[in-house]
Amino acid sequence: MSGKYRTAFLISSAVFFVSFLLFFYTDLKSLTVWTLNVWDCLAVSGNIRTFYEYSAMNLYGLDHAMVGSDILIYIPWAVWNFPLWILQHYFHLAAIGHFWMMLYSKLFLVLVFGIVLYLARKIAVLITPEKEDLKRMLFLSATSFFTVTSLAYAGQNDVLVIAPFLAAVYSLLRNRFKSFLFWAAVSVAFKPFFVFSFIALVLFLEKNLLLDILYIAGGCSLSVLQKLLFLGAPKYRESLSYGPLKDAFGLVLESKLNIPPAGASLFILGFGILLLMAYFHRGSIFQKEYVIYFAAAPLLVFFVFTRYESYRPFYLVPLLYLLMLTKPACSRMNLLLETAASGALMYFYLADDILFYNPNYLLRYRKNTPAPTVSSWLADKVPGYGFQAFTAVFVLAVFMLLVINHPGFHSDNEILKMEEEPWLLPVRSLLYGVPLGLSLLLRFLY
Numbered sequence: 001m002s003g004k005y006r007t008a009f010l011i012s013s014a015v016f017f018v019s020f021l022l023f024f025y026t027d028l029k030s031l032t033v034w035t036l037n038v039w040d041c042l043a044v045s046g047n048i049r050t051f052y053e054y055s056a057m058n059l060y061g062l063d064h065a066m067v068g069s070d071i072l073i074y075i076p077w078a079v080w081n082f083p084l085w086i087l088q089h090y091f092h093l094a095a096i097g098h099f100w101m102m103l104y105s106k107l108f109l110v111l112v113f114g115i116v117l118y119l120a121r122k123i124a125v126l127i128t129p130e131k132e133d134l135k136r137m138l139f140l141s142a143t144s145f146f147t148v149t150s151l152a153y154a155g156q157n158d159v160l161v162i163a164p165f166l167a168a169v170y171s172l173l174r175n176r177f178k179s180f181l182f183w184a185a186v187s188v189a190f191k192p193f194f195v196f197s198f199i200a201l202v203l204f205l206e207k208n209l210l211l212d213i214l215y216i217a218g219g220c221s222l223s224v225l226q227k228l229l230f231l232g233a234p235k236y237r238e239s240l241s242y243g244p245l246k247d248a249f250g251l252v253l254e255s256k257l258n259i260p261p262a263g264a265s266l267f268i269l270g271f272g273i274l275l276l277m278a279y280f281h282r283g284s285i286f287q288k289e290y291v292i293y294f295a296a297a298p299l300l301v302f303f304v305f306t307r308y309e310s311y312r313p314f315y316l317v318p319l320l321y322l323l324m325l326t327k328p329a330c331s332r333m334n335l336l337l338e339t340a341a342s343g344a345l346m347y348f349y350l351a352d353d354i355l356f357y358n359p360n361y362l363l364r365y366r367k368n369t370p371a372p373t374v375s376s377w378l379a380d381k382v383p384g385y386g387f388q389a390f391t392a393v394f395v396l397a398v399f400m401l402l403v404i405n406h407p408g409f410h411s412d413n414e415i416l417k418m419e420e421e422p423w424l425l426p427v428r429s430l431l432y433g434v435p436l437g438l439s440l441l442l443r444f445l446y
Contacts, residue, residue: 005135005425007426007429008139008426008428008429009139009429011429011433012142012148012429012432014433015429016152017152018436019153019436020106020110020152023152023357024106024361024362025154025361026064028155029062029063030064031074032084032102033060033062033095034055035074035081036078036085036088037055038071039089043089048071049230050233052066052236053235055067055235056235060094060096067242068240070226072189072190072226073157073190073191076160077108077157077160080108083104084101105155106155109151112159113147113159117141119166120138120166120321121134121137122170123170124137124322126174130328136325137321137322138318140335140338143428143429144342145342145346147314147317149311149313149346150311150313158191158315160190161190161193161194161315162315164183164187164190165197165198166319168182168184168198169319172201173288181219184198184219185219185221185222186222189226193315195220196271196298196299196301197296197298198216200274200275200297200298202216203279204279204281204290204294207279252265252306267301267304267305267306270304270305271301271302274298290407292319292322292323293323295319296320297323300320300398300401300402301402303315310349310355313342320338320401324338324405327404330405333400335424336424337398339424339427339428340393341394343431344390345394346431346432348391350378352375352379353375355373356373356374357439359439359442360373362443369446371443371445373439373442
């Protein structure tokens with residue numbers, strides 16, 4: 001590993017592994033219990049349709065009373081957690097009560113992320129033969145703030161949604177359209193966050209609107225099938241209305257322009273422009289670059305104009321870094337913009353969300369006295385215009401990423417091709433380590 005990466009890698013690795021080993025966010029506990037509930041339903045009743053009713057009993061006193069998502073995404077993790085179920089069911093060792101059992105459950109997410117990086121590399125090889133650029137893309141993906149937050153800290157299962165969608169993109173780049181539809185359908189069935197990218201890619205590939213509708217319906221078919229399986233199942237409808245997707249439609253409408261007679265959603269406007277660009281695109285020597293662009297751009301627009309939990313932007317990994325890979329001449333500017341965007345978003349969450357890097361989720365060092373959070377302290381220090389400044393930096397950086405990484409964009413501007421400062425990578429890593437260090441300090445002080 002070259003010297004310019006070594007220091008940044010060591011800092012990023014320390015941030016990741018400390019977060020992974022010490023932080024057990026409440027969602028990780030809920031998700032682990034729900035994967036074990038799959039086996040309970042099969043063993044006790046033999047009927048998987050009791051899953052939502054059984055989970056709603058909340059036998060372990062979780063903060064989340066109901067599941068909130070369709071069952072398919074819990075199945076792979078449930079298979080991994082089968083040894084934990086054996087210990088819990090037959091030896092009465094509650095998984096959420098033992099550090100090493102929770103660590104085992106969390107490790108599954110890291111292994112799936114390894115699959116994500118493997119697929120990202122296979123896609124990258126189709127874009128560029130430069131080994132140094134491949135290493136850089138993998139490094140940026142593995143050390144991203146979004147990766148640390150969602151996977152190491154929060155223990156979210158979104159990585160399971162990313163893996164099949166990357167398989168879909170890889171299939172598309174290999175001209176395997178049926179495989180593309182299948183893997184896209186799996187991703188959407190897990191959680192529908194990639195549906196925007198899927199629609200854009202379909203419109204990019206097919207100019208017959210009737211076929212577009214059929215392909216999009218095919219991509220949503222697996223999601224519909226699992227819903228039909230649980231139609232009328234006890235507590236199913238109540239559980240989904242309780243979950244994280246309950247306000248999904250409202251989120252895409254919340255950011256508005258005051259255009260009479262009704263406010264226009266900025267996300268819908270931005271996404272609509274991307275769909276028009278995809279549909280009216282007519283061939284190019286940059287075909288593969290366009291596939292990556294229309295896979296990544298809808299997510300960038302989504303996170304600019306909607307507000308989600310701090311761990312959701314993980315969906316940008318590794319598509320954002322694959323997008324940056326398509327413009328090697330702008331790699332330095334891209335890194336600066338990525339650092340500015342993720343850093344601004346991180347400090348926005350720190351100043352606005354009391355759950356973000358909360359020292360009270362440090363399970364190993366838990367004490368009876370609740371510790372104050374970094375967020376609660378920072379919220380008192382950041383004035384109203386501070387929030388606006390964080391938002392402005394994030395929006396501007398993402399907008400520039402969308403512009404300069406468009407396959408049709410070319411410029412001889414020397415600023416875009418400036419040399420990378422040697423301090424940028426370490427600063428990028430240190431920036432993400434600040435809330436971790438403050439959380440650890442607060443936990444030890446209280």
